[in-house]
Amino acid sequence: MTTRATTRLETAAVRAVLAFVRLLPEPLVPLCGAAIGMLAWAVDGRHRRVALANVAAALPDLTPRQQRAIVRLSFRHFGRLLFELLKFGTLPIARVMARSEFEGAEHVEAAYAAGRGVLFVTGHFGFWEINALAHGERFQPIGLLARALDNPELNRLLEEIRQRTGNFVIYRQGTIRRVMRALQQGQGVAVLIDQHVQDRDAVRVDFLARPANATPAVAALALRTGAAVIPVFSRPAGGGRYRMIYEPPVPAPPADDPDAIREYTQRCTQVLETWVRRYPGMWLWMHRRWRT
Secondary structure (H helix, E strand, O other), rough: OHHHHHHHHHHHHHHHHHHHHHOOOOOHHHHHHHHHHHHHHHHHHHHHHHHHHHHHHHHHOOHHHHHHHHHHHHHHHHHHHHHHHHHHHOHHHHHHHEEEEEEEEHHHHHHHHHHOOOOEOOOEOOHHHOOOOOOOOHHOOOEEOOOOOOOOOHHHHHHHOOOOOOEEOOOOHHHOOOHHHHOOOOOOOEEEOOOOOHHHEEEEEEEOEEEEEEHHHHHHHHHHHHEEEEEEEEEEEEOOEEEEOOOOEEEEEEEOOOHHHHHHHHHHHHHHHHHHHHHHHHHHOOOOOOHH
């Protein structure tokens, strides 16, 4: 099948799912999403094997049965996330906000008030896409650091959803310049810090008891601009609601620390690891996080 044919097939499939989700009553959306996730668990052997290997290496004290249970939960969760994000893309923003509650908002408000911009760090954990939507409405629009999807039509669809509350997407070209400009204007920028980075651009940190390449950009920007670095996570709050949790800013290492960038990156990574260990079924184990 040609690349163009594959792109058309992917687009048609996603638009069909979107049309289906649009008609679904809200209480059925997470259930259908979880079912799709379990279907993926059954048929997607490649990502299932990657996830099982990651869990086995990161959580060796668990039994194989417990490790498989975590991977199944992860597939269920990301099926649900997909369906809920598509549904939220069709709902009035007031409905999205009615289902969102915020913890630690005082940390966000204080960081914005300082006027040096804010770096919000998180990972492929929980409901980060929905968190970004709600954040733009509750506080102020933020920049979302992202990689464009290979399928341009699907990328436009995702971009439309992401920007519904005024957020703006920052792609790789010209990333640092655009992030610097946003911080200098006192804006916030959200960064996923659990993605593999090529060796020449990376710092090495410990993540889930294994060495991993991580981006030094968050630490370098924070040290250069004085922007606060605030970890943010989201999880179900019951009754179809979401709790958006903003932690206190990650303390910067001493200015004279010769290893300040790696140390700052490690501190941010440690916060994410705490959440992954607490709720392992809500992290993207299917991602090849450890490649070196």
